[in-house]
Amino acid sequence: MEEKICIKSLLPGELEQLMAELGEPRYRAGQIFKWLHQGVASFDEMSDLPKALRARLEETCVLTRPEILRKQVSRLDGTIKYLFGLSDGNSIETVLMEYEHGNSICVSTQAGCKMGCVFCASFDPARSRNLTPAEILDEILFAQKDSGRKVSNIVLMGTGEPLDNFDNVMRFLKLVSHPDGINIGMRHISLSTCGLVPMIDELARLKLQLTLSVSLHAPNNETRSSIMPVNRRYPLEELMPACRRYFKATGRRISFEYAMIRGVTDTRECARQLIGLLKGFNCHVNLIPLNHVEGSPLIPSTKEDVRRFQNELIKNGLNATVRRSLGGDISASCGQLRRQRNKEVSQ
Numbered sequence: 398m399e400e401k402i403c404i405k406s407l408l409p410g411e412l413e414q415l416m417a418e419l420g421e422p423r424y425r426a427g428q429i430f431k432w433l434h435q436g437v438a439s440f441d442e443m444s445d446l447p448k449a450l451r452a453r454l455e456e457t458c459v460l461t462r463p464e465i466l467r468k469q470v471s472r473l474d475g476t477i478k479y480l481f482g483l484s485d486g487n488s489i490e491t492v493l494m495e496y497e498h499g500n501s502i503c504v505s506t507q508a509g510c511k512m513g514c515v516f517c518a519s520f521d522p523a524r525s526r527n528l529t530p531a532e533i534l535d536e537i538l539f540a541q542k543d544s545g546r547k548v549s550n551i552v553l554m555g556t557g558e559p560l561d562n563f564d565n566v567m568r569f570l571k572l573v574s575h576p577d578g579i580n581i582g583m584r585h586i587s588l589s590t591c592g593l594v595p596m597i598d599e600l601a602r603l604k605l606q607l608t609l610s611v612s613l614h615a616p617n618n619e620t621r622s623s624i625m626p627v628n629r630r631y632p633l634e635e636l637m638p639a640c641r642r643y644f645k646a647t648g649r650r651i652s653f654e655y656a657m658i659r660g661v662t663d664t665r666e667c668a669r670q671l672i673g674l675l676k677g678f679n680c681h682v683n684l685i686p687l688n689h690v691e692g693s694p695l696i697p698s699t700k701e702d703v704r705r706f707q708n709e710l711i712k713n714g715l716n717a718t719v720r721r722s723l724g725g726d727i728s729a730s731c732g733q734l735r736r737q738r739n740k741e742v743s744q
């Protein structure tokens with residue numbers, strides 16, 4: 398049997414082609430695209446399509462629809478964290494956050510990550526797989542539908558390395574920014590990478606207007622390699638020039654994520670090295686107080702140490718902010734809920 402088509406992963410032009418193959422008029426593609434991006438749960442909900450076409454679609458296509466396995470709502474700030482179940486039994490996390498300027502959603506791009514950063518709860522190479530464009534889109538569609546909140550900003554900072562799932566993520570970006578779909582512009586999207594150098598160059602070639610975040614987390618190779626294995630493959634002397642090339646090609650300022658880990662990344666020497674590394678580079682540094690992950694020996698820096706570190710950077714001309722932490726009562730950083738469930742399921 399031929400494999401069914403994942404219809405929600407199709408771009409408008411491809412939907413038109415599908416309609417042509419099915420002997421349908423071209424305008425049906427536009428109707429279907431709109432329904433898909435409203436998050437319909439079945440082809441039968443596409444009420445302006447003829448019944449016969451709906452049946453044909455059912456036969457030839459798959460309509461993805463995640464199941465909400467778990468949902469946690471923060472009492473502190475209204476942050477909602479979803480654990481979605483996928484059709485193959487795998488699961489992913491999505492976090493919806495409320496800010497003054499709108500709702501921001503943090504989406505996963507892979508089920509389980511292969512990168513192995515020691516401070517992160519998402520490492521799960523055995524179960525890791527790329528999410529399809531439709532599955533990434535579904536995180537937004539079904540979080541919106543369930544919560545009744547309209548998403549205005551997207552961060553690709555959930556589980557997974559987006560640049561390790563390059564083609565699907567690029568297709569997702571085209572779908573989500575389409576005017577007939579969710580219609581979120583690139584300037585409202587951030588993509589975070591642990592630093593896959595060839596893929597940063599690949600992304601630069603596309604000249605997208607999104608914000609690239611680079612998870613730097615340490616200012617020297619020794620420390621960075623000890624917490625991020627990817628640094629052994631692409632050390633700082635390769636990563637930093639790639640970041641500069643990216644800025645040159647796109648004109649978009651890079652945001653460096655820097656986790657504050659007590660005694661590891663928050664020392665005066667680290668601040669000095671970071672200032673040296675980023676000197677003269679028009680960028681932004683986002684200091685993230687480490688989220689403690691169960692069983693990890695790494696401890697978050699104190700508030701005072703974070704402030705001191707930030708002031709040191711600012712005094713030396715760097716643009717540095719401290720990330721506000723949301724959903725503290727529901728362990729809202731990604732990977733933790735999925736990990737908990739996988740433990741329970743395998744017991």
Ligand code: SAH
Binds near residue numbers: 517
């Ligand atoms: N793979 C991508 C995106 C996913 S992680 C990347 O590495 O950038 C999103 C961000 O959260 C990254 O900056 C990551 O390093 C950071 N992060 C992961 N675990 C964390 C933790 N326990 N505390 C603070 N930040 C964490």
